[in-house]
Amino acid sequence: EKGGYDYFMLKEIAEQPKAVADTLLGRIDPSGSLTLDEVRISPSELREVDKVVIVACGTAFHAGLIAKYAIEHWTRIPCEVELASEFRYRDPILDSRSLVIAISQSGETMDTLMALRHAREQGSKVLAICNTNGSTIPRESDAVLYTHAGPEVAVASTKCFLTQLVACYLVALYLGQVRGTKWGDEIQAVIKDLSRISEEVERVLETMEPVRALARTLASKDTVLFLGRHVGYPVALEGALKLKELAYMHAEGFAAGELKHGPIALIEEDVPVVVVVPSSRGRSVLHDKIVSNIQEIRARGARTIVIAEEGDEAVVPYADHLIRIPATPTLLQPLVATVPLQVFACELATARGNEVDQPRNLAKSVTVE
């Protein structure tokens, strides 16, 4: 049932192009607009929404962090993202105009379930983004957008993360479409890009051999750091989480702009630092800033592992290892930038002799608070 792969995780990484395509299937109509029938919250109710709050745990929380950039940019609705386990304990401000989005692969995560119950008690509408048909979280929500990743067996979430991102983009674009924001043209263009993105994910998968080889050389390291900016920041957090849970290594993700506020003190000779470089078009200011960050850490001895778009030549002189990803619109980049980090963590875990599908101390779904 592993389909010829050594681990479910490898199979699930390889299934990502299909999972992404399946999650888009039937949701973009031929005219290029979105139909999300399962979102049983009416367009008029969605026009009333004045705040979006996303609650989730672990990898799903990272998808939520990325969704915030997309939702705020395309809809101009303020969006908060909160760890489900923290949410209800701080008396959050919610009412009937708040849209709460609960993201969960399993649909059974107790922290997320308790957060959504709390939100409904305050009169908010809850939309679930979930991979498991008929599970508790969608059953208790007002509406659900299912991710169509198929069953995910490995404890470390991979294909479900990518499909959660797709679902978040669909919700953000749909909200933008329903509310008619000034980004109409951009929204149309992104919908087109999104419908082609599974081919880009496929292209990334075809180029992963050097990433595996690199990971094997790092098996005896104690620490790996991850840096990113904008949507690359949650990607860095996700890369670090994958490495912690699979390779049992100290791994931390930082916002690159925070480096000089503390984390740069961690840089010492030969410490591997993975840097997710933002797209060089669109937000070129951020791109240039991260290139200087790479220079700064390299000057202090870091071994730089740079994930950058094809055609981005500015990073070449400062990259000890360069991992190329296809150019995508800025907000969609996490769909391609995360894949090498999954492969990297899986290979490091294997090189360290760890059990890839069943990491120590972890369960696939966490049904206690």
Ligand code: M6R
């Ligand atoms: O089933 P859920 O999406 O609600 O699970 C949330 C987290 O427990 C989960 O993403 C966890 O962080 C994964 N093991 C990460 O790979």
